[in-house]
Amino acid sequence: MAGEPGHISGGLAKFREECGVFGIYGPGAEVAQLTYYGLFALQHRGQESAGMAVSCGSEIEVYKGLGLVAEVFRPDHLQTLKGEVAIGHVRYSTTGSTSLVNAQPLVASTGQGMLAVAHNGNLVNTSSLRRKLSAEGSVFQTTTDSEIILNLLARYRHHPLPEAIRQCMAELKGAYSLVIMTEKRLFGVRDPHGIRPLCLGRLGTSVVLASESCALDVLGAELIREVEPGEIIIIDEHGISSLQGPRADRPAHCIFEFIYFARPDSTLEGMNVYAVRRELGRRLAAECRVDADLVIPVPDSGVAAAGGYAEGSGLPLVEGLIKNRYVGRTFIQPTQESRELGVRLKLNPIRSLLRGKRIIIIDDSLVRGTTSRHIIQMLREAGAKEVHLLIASPPVLHPCYYGIDTSAYGELIAARWPVERVRRYVGCDTLYYLSLEGLLSAFGPQRDDYCTACFTGCYPVPL
Incomplete structure (x- = not known):
């Protein structure tokens, strides 16, 4: 810690x-x-x-x-x-x-x-x-x-x-x-x-x-x-x-393919990725109801889950953050100021939609937390009255050694700090992660066919 x-x-x-x-x-x-x-x-x-x-x-x-x-x-x-x-x-x-x-x-x-x-x-x-x-x-x-x-x-x-x-x-x-x-x-x-x-x-x-x-x-x-x-x-x-x-x-397919990696129009293990992500949003709505005015996604990773959450909660879904799709992939962020500028170059809030509103923002995962912190700061500057961050997957507590770019616990904010401390760091009013049970329930009878080591620490291939 x-x-x-x-x-x-x-x-x-x-x-x-x-x-x-x-x-x-x-x-x-x-x-x-x-x-x-x-x-x-x-x-x-x-x-x-x-x-x-x-x-x-x-x-x-x-x-x-x-x-x-x-x-x-x-x-x-x-x-x-x-x-x-x-x-x-x-x-x-x-x-x-x-x-x-x-x-x-x-x-x-x-x-x-x-x-x-x-x-x-x-x-x-x-x-x-x-x-x-x-x-x-x-x-x-x-x-x-x-x-x-x-x-x-x-x-x-x-x-x-x-x-x-x-x-x-x-x-x-x-x-x-x-x-x-x-x-x-x-x-x-x-x-x-x-x-x-x-x-x-x-x-x-x-x-x-x-x-x-x-x-x-x-x-x-x-x-x-x-x-x-x-x-x-x-x-x-x-x-x-x-x-x-x-x-x-038993199989141990990477569950993060469905959460984030794969394109939403792909079919994996007989399931459409977009449909699974939308179902994760519905499961999130069943677990965590927040008194709010709007649901907005973090584009593009949170779009499908936000749609499912809005459907499950009955709250309106709006595109409150606009993504600039022409920002180069190699934008260098050597300082705190330039990292914040990098987020602002990529995402811009629609102030007239957000001013005075209680907002639920949905993302697929929370790994390091810095981008979420910058986004929440932007939403507050845009006039949001409350900002509630809901994550459509459990907290990432363990590194992955199977081809994903994280191999140190120090890179994982949920592994270092409890939820309340993470909430204070990112600056939201509510921070909630989808439970592991809620995540796996979206896969039906195939729920045991996936690697969940990043959440549980149970690695299918010994290190």
Whole structure:
């Protein structure tokens, strides 16, 4: 409980996901162009780098760079990337620094030919695997755990590749969704608990893999199904086949995909993300009724839950905060003054709607608390009589080690201070978190299929 409310240590206002992956097997299709569109749809999962690898059948060509998808790939790049199989990646780093060498896909020449790998997730046994592989002669060129996967696959080069992948999975501990390609085949792999998402779709005669179904929708592809935990999908000239690798006793899908990470138009585990978020708002209304005049969301993360809360409470929903969608992603905030200015550049209250009103503001989660503090200050300056902050998820009490950008308790305000002290810090009249029971009840009979370690400290994969 060290520190004072005005001295929260560094960290993030929101969790950040590590990355998104995409793959397509499409003889006769413009696979590079389709991969570009797929990555564009997954841009919310990573904004630091983007890349793709394309095979023409005899070799794999890779192109990647730092920045957004539209910044990395120009039309002339895509025209030169011709082939029948492609994989792509957008990255936000949680393991390894932000540098071009760590951008994916990673490509290597092995005893089985060329391999390209794109990885979403985070391994928890990175150090031990790196030491082991280094002792056996492996040379590492990046600081990412994804290169460990590539080295392990090369180590099992005497096995057919599907079996090599299965052998590799037995040594990997943590979260991973992978798309892997050779010169002529495409593979999709999901970790034994299914922590990170991966789905399978079809576009005409082409087969597509993606972190989220929204990438399929952009292409006009049909969602076939989710890749099962521990499953290896094999796509080649013979069609789609499946090999079951290691599988845990029960799934542990990341529940924060539904709370914040995934796009609201995606379907995960058979459920629409927007519908789940709206239901969380209704559950929040059932648990916490506040005497107020208006409900407003924090855009865009709180929009669906705010709609559900307004529906459940009978209070009017208004767009009291307007988001500037043209603020650059790399806005630097080195001082307290510039951090506050950064919030004001992104969000601006509608004073005529808020003046003299008792306001309920809804957000999906509260991680660090600094952004919420600035927003509440803006609402009060706009004339709000009362500001009640309701959170559509439980307090985040524990770090995530499976591919989300938080690995220290000091970054989590709810882990440091009790609710009343957090309320005073952010400056609201009421602070309420949705209960864990209320959160899980939104998932019905599937409620036990999710990783809730960030709320409970019960980690499905031992650290």
